[in-house]
Amino acid sequence: MKEGWGDVDAFDGSCQCGACRYEVTEGQALQTVCHCRMCQRATGNAFAPLIAVETAHVTWEGMPKLFQSSNLAQRGFCGECGTPLFYQRLGCGEIEFMVGTINSDFNYSPVRNHGAESRLGWVLGLANVTERETFFDDGETVVSHQYEHGG
Numbered sequence: 001m002k003e004g005w006g007d008v009d010a011f012d013g014s015c016q017c018g019a020c021r022y023e024v025t026e027g028q029a030l031q032t033v034c035h036c037r038m039c040q041r042a043t044g045n046a047f048a049p050l051i052a053v054e055t056a057h058v059t060w061e062g063m064p065k066l067f068q069s070s071n072l073a074q075r076g077f078c079g080e081c082g083t084p085l086f087y088q089r090l091g092c093g094e095i096e097f098m099v100g101t102i103n104s105d106f107n108y109s110p111v112r113n114h115g116a117e118s119r120l121g122w123v124l125g126l127a128n129v130t131e132r133e134t135f136f137d138d139g140e141t142v143v144s145h146q147y148e149h150g151g
Contacts (some may be wrong), residue, residue: 003075004111005030008051013085013101015078020062020085022097029053029107032096036089036115036121042075043084049099049108050087058095104151117142 008029014021030052034044039048052073053092066083076086076095087096101106 001028002030005052009046011102011104012149013097013103013108014080014147014149015064015083015085015101016146017081018085019080020060020064020078020083021147022061022078023059023074024053024097025057027057029054029068031099031110032112033110034114035117035119038069038073039087039115039116040118040120041070042087043098046064046123047145048087048108050096051102051106051108052094052096052098055093055095089129097105124144 005028008026010024010026012021012023030050032050034048034050035046040046042048054122065079066074066076068074068090073087073089076088077084083101085101085137086098088094097108102108134142
């Protein structure tokens with residue numbers, strides 16, 4: 001077993017609109033969080049929660065578009081809705097899915113932080129910030145247009 005990798009059950013995921021859907025068979029995976037500037041820009045967020053699996057365990061329905069973000073890596077995204085789906089180092093035989101694209105309540109347990117030199121200082125304090133559930137003060141109801149797994 002590769003260092004940090006552990007057993008995971010099969011899981012599936014998709015983009016927001018459902019045009020790109022994937023399935024991953026059970027096997028080994030590496031669960032990480034990347035704080036590098038490239039992941040921050042690619043996700044439009046402070047960090048990227050990722051789960052790496054071997055590409056041989058992945059099947060697609062609707063292929064994502066690819067952007068070669070560096071000389072070493074490419075990133076997959078939905079060409080319809082723009083959802084960032086994965087990071088992939090060129091030629092390594094692995095793909096790292098954005099955890100937010102997984103359809104189920106996946107038991108995500110990252111084992112390491114990558115790109116720690118670029119971690120934004122405020123990220124460490126998030127556990128101490130007041131929480132609330134999603135709602136709008138004006139009482140407006142949200143009607144999602146996102147793909148519903150199993151729907």
